[in-house]
Amino acid sequence: MKFRLRMTLCIVMLLALVFGAGGSMLISVSFRESLDSEQALAVRSHRVLVNTLVLANNISAQTGYAGLVDTLRQLDGQGESMWSGLRLTDGERTLYQSGSLPYDSTAAAEPGKCYVRLYENEGVGVLQVSGMIQVNSGATLTLDAGYSVSHLYSVRQIQIGIYYRLLAAVVVLGAALSWALSVLLTRPLYQLGRVTRQIANGNLSSRANIRSGDEFEQLAGDFNRMTDRVEEDMAALQDAMRRQEEFMGSFAHELKTPMTSIIGYADLLRGQGLSEEDQQRAANYIFSEGRRLESLSLKLLDLLVLRKRDFALTEASPAAVIQSLVKVLRPTLAERDVTLQCRCQPGRCRMEPDLVKSLVINLIDNARKAMDGPGNVFVLSEMTDAGCRIRVVDNGRGMPASEISRITEAFYRVDKSRSRAQGGVGLGLALCQEIVGLHEGTMTFQSAQGKGTIVTVTLNGGRTL
Numbered sequence: 001m002k003f004r005l006r007m008t009l010c011i012v013m014l015l016a017l018v019f020g021a022g023g024s025m026l027i028s029v030s031f032r033e034s035l036d037s038e039q040a041l042a043v044r045s046h047r048v049l050v051n052t053l054v055l056a057n058n059i060s061a062q063t064g065y066a067g068l069v070d071t072l073r074q075l076d077g078q079g080e081s082m083w084s085g086l087r088l089t090d091g092e093r094t095l096y097q098s099g100s101l102p103y104d105s106t107a108a109a110e111p112g113k114c115y116v117r118l119y120e121n122e123g124v125g126v127l128q129v130s131g132m133i134q135v136n137s138g139a140t141l142t143l144d145a146g147y148s149v150s151h152l153y154s155v156r157q158i159q160i161g162i163y164y165r166l167l168a169a170v171v172v173l174g175a176a177l178s179w180a181l182s183v184l185l186t187r188p189l190y191q192l193g194r195v196t197r198q199i200a201n202g203n204l205s206s207r208a209n210i211r212s213g214d215e216f217e218q219l220a221g222d223f224n225r226m227t228d229r230v231e232e233d234m235a236a237l238q239d240a241m242r243r244q245e246e247f248m249g250s251f252a253h254e255l256k257t258p259m260t261s262i263i264g265y266a267d268l269l270r271g272q273g274l275s276e277e278d279q280q281r282a283a284n285y286i287f288s289e290g291r292r293l294e295s296l297s298l299k300l301l302d303l304l305v306l307r308k309r310d311f312a313l314t315e316a317s318p319a320a321v322i323q324s325l326v327k328v329l330r331p332t333l334a335e336r337d338v339t340l341q342c343r344c345q346p347g348r349c350r351m352e353p354d355l356v357k358s359l360v361i362n363l364i365d366n367a368r369k370a371m372d373g374p375g376n377v378f379v380l381s382e383m384t385d386a387g388c389r390i391r392v393v394d395n396g397r398g399m400p401a402s403e404i405s406r407i408t409e410a411f412y413r414v415d416k417s418r419s420r421a422q423g424g425v426g427l428g429l430a431l432c433q434e435i436v437g438l439h440e441g442t443m444t445f446q447s448a449q450g451k452g453t454i455v456t457v458t459l460n461g462g463r464t465l
Helices: 004-060 068-075 152-198 215-271 276-308 319-336 355-371 418-423 428-438
Strands: 083-089 094-099 113-122 124-134 141-148 313-318 337-343 347-351 373-383 388-394 442-448 451-459
Touching: 004 068, 004 113, 004 124, 004 141, 004 152, 068 083, 068 094, 068 347, 094 276, 124 152, 152 215, 215 276, 313 319, 313 355, 319 337, 319 347, 319 355, 319 373, 319 388, 347 355, 355 373, 355 388, 355 451, 428 442, 428 451
Parallel strands: 337 373
Antiparallel strands: 083 094, 083 141, 113 124, 124 141, 313 347, 373 388, 388 451, 442 451
């Protein structure tokens, strides 16, 4: 059963219960008050009748009870009597009776008091009032008078019929209104359910647009934020899968090229039909491709180690680390007509020195590969409140702005042919990114084609005094 139907049924049942109980109570109270009023009127009328009979007995010259009977007969016969029945008894015999009375003669407890009993049966109601009369002779008589209240039962029956019709109308109208109200109140739930089904069918861009100003709007907002997060996670997962596929493809390609060369030249060497010069050339190819495979395996190993281990940061001087590297690398770069210089601010901070060395070496090596001829590479470092900042500046060929967002991906190279010719495998900046992440830092790039590149690395391992 749907919620809106259950809601409608609950409202209708509650309405019928409240209206039914209230209406029944109202009719019952009204009937009881009317009956009490009629009973009080009957008692007063009975007392008037008793007093009239006592007075007539006092002034009557007739002997016995003849005067009382005559007076009672005269009162009972005047016009339309309010009594449905009268009975006068002396305890042993009935002196006078007219009409019918539902109960036998019942003497009142004492003179001046009335005894009232109600008789009701199938819409017929009679109040029987009994009282005592003391006559001159000293005898005590009992006067029973029947007072019809059937009109009260008729009125109550009419009220019940009207009440039933009103109840039916209220239930029907309440059912219609409660259904409309339940549809209005549950509409946000149906909208949210429709959006949920759309999302379940793969439409992650679907959103709930609920403006009700209540908890449903808050729920829709929470649902939309959850969906945004799911969509972001799905996009990130798809992007990760795409990158993984690219990584595997690039890795397979990187392995295939040197392995093909190695196998080909090794097969030539097996043939033993090569000249000494060709043998030397084949051996050189095998050696260079083997070195490239070695470099690839070491870079991959470094990446795996960085992702799986926690490194302890120690206090070190960035200036000392950079200056020692520059001193070692400067002669090698000079052979390629590349000038390497550095300017470092003194100070100490927390870092992993060996990883920072690897970081700077890779950045300098990338700067060297960006040179098509003679050039300059500058390494600058300065201290910050949280650690240090290292910049590597070159005046090489630069790169397009569209490539900057992807250069830290594994195996990605801006110029694949040049990078492969220079021995690159496209893992240097990916390794740098992991090292920077271990130091809770950032790495940014500024580059312009034909002007060079600036790589800025911020390490936030913590500065020491």
